[in-house]
Amino acid sequence: MIARDISSEIRLRAEEKDAVILAHxxxxxxxxxxADIVGDSLELARAAAGRREEIIVFCGVDxxxxxxxxxxxxxxxxLPxxxxxxxxxxxxxGGEVKTLRERFPDAAVVAYVxxxxxxxxxxxxxxxxxxxxKVVESLEADQVIMLPDRNLAGYVxxxxxxxxxxxxxxxxxxxxMTIADxxxxxxxxxxxxxxxxPECRPGVIDLADYIHSTSGMIRHICASDKREFIIGTEPGIIHQIEKRCPGKRVYPLSEKAVCINMKKTSLEKVLQSLENLTPRxxxxxxxxxxxxxxxxRMLQI
Structure with a gap:
């Protein structure tokens, strides 16, 4: 079955099963x-909370x-x-978070999604x-534990x-990704x-023109008068940029920076998941x- 046929079959099955397909x-x-919706973690979390469909097919990681x-x-x-x-x-x-709370009883704990x-x-x-x-600034505590990403914490x-x-x-x-890159x-x-x-190392962030989430990058590039961009994130995003921001040229900061887990979802797995309603x-x-x-609490901010 060619990719076009698989895609058509997926859309047919999604309609039959009252399913929405979310993809990172x-x-x-x-x-x-x-997919019905493509976005970053925040956009997909909002979509998952607000969609009417009975089945959510999540093309991402666990x-x-x-x-x-x-x-x-x-x-x-x-999860296909x-x-x-x-x-x-x-x-x-979770046990390590409990230990942190014991060590820092006055600190608020912010968990990255x-x-x-x-x-x-x-x-x-x-x-x-x-x-x-914005989340950190919303807290009353003066001391904030941020986990698990040290680079995001350092950026905040x-x-x-x-x-x-x-x-x-x-x-x-x-x-x-490095300064040499x-x-x-x-x-x-x-x-x-x-x-x-913002998950990049501090030295890389220091040299950047802008720091954005993945969807923030797409919005920036589409709105910019500039024509060429280097992106310090996983190169899968380039497909969305090319679709939404025609005429812009985008280069990955590192060709090696590929998330193998994000690439484990295939059209065949999505179709099989819809047909069998597994893995749940x-x-x-x-x-x-x-x-x-x-x-x-995060979504309310």
Whole structure:
């Protein structure tokens, strides 16, 4: 079956099953094209909470499908690639969050959405890369534990007077981008603007023209008078930029910065998932109830 036939079959099955397909900006091009909504973590979290369909097909990694299942416990949430794990989400456990609370009893705990449900359940509020500073500034506490990404925490610390206590986790995709990559990209594309993700290392952020979430990058590029851009994030986003911002030229800061887990979702897996209504993401209610509080606090900001 050719890709076009698979895509048509997916759309037919989605309509028959009353399903909405959500895809992250890092997904392969075919999966992005067949989705109802393509976006970053914040946009997809909002979509999962607000859609009317009975079935949510989440083309992303495990924590994203968990978040959808937490926000919509009455719905069927499918993760077509059940082995699509986020390594950064695995860098901290709920037990470690409890230990942090004991060590810093006056601190608020902000969990990046790139965490497991059990970590969210032990946290006060969630954040994404797009709203992390706003979330931190909304808290009454003067001391804030941010987890698990040390680079996002360091970026937020630049703009707040609150004391930020970072967990030492990281996104391996963004953390692999270096100052040498920036020098090479600037040399090869001297007229291009450099946009990087806040999960990048501090030295890379220092050299960037702008720091944005993935969807923030797309909006910036579409609105800009500039024609050329270097992007310091996973190159899957280039497909969305080319679709939404015609005429713009985009170069990845690093060709090696590929999230292999985001690429595990294929059109074949999406179709199979819709046909069988598996694999289903289920979060135990005793965990989901507490995690839901942290996520909904974020969505209210």
């Amino acid at each position: 900006n890092y997904q392969v091009a075919g999966v992005q094209d067949v 924590f994203m499908a968990e978040t959808a299942a937490i926000l919509s416990p009455e719905k069927t949430v499918l 690639a059940p082995d699509a794990h986020c390594p950064m989400a695995g860098m901290i456990t 790139n965490t497991t449900a059990e970590v969210k359940a032990e946290s006060d509020i969630c954040c994404t890369s797009a709203n992390a500073l 610390a630049r703009f707040t007077e609150k004391e930020i206590l970072p967990w030492q986790g990281f996104c391996y995709v963004h953390d692999m 920036v020098s090479r990209a600037r040399l090869n594309h001297p007229g291009a603007e450099l946009l990087v993700h 993401m289920v979060v135990p209610e005793e965990i989901a109830a507490r995690a839901r509080v942290a996520i909904e």
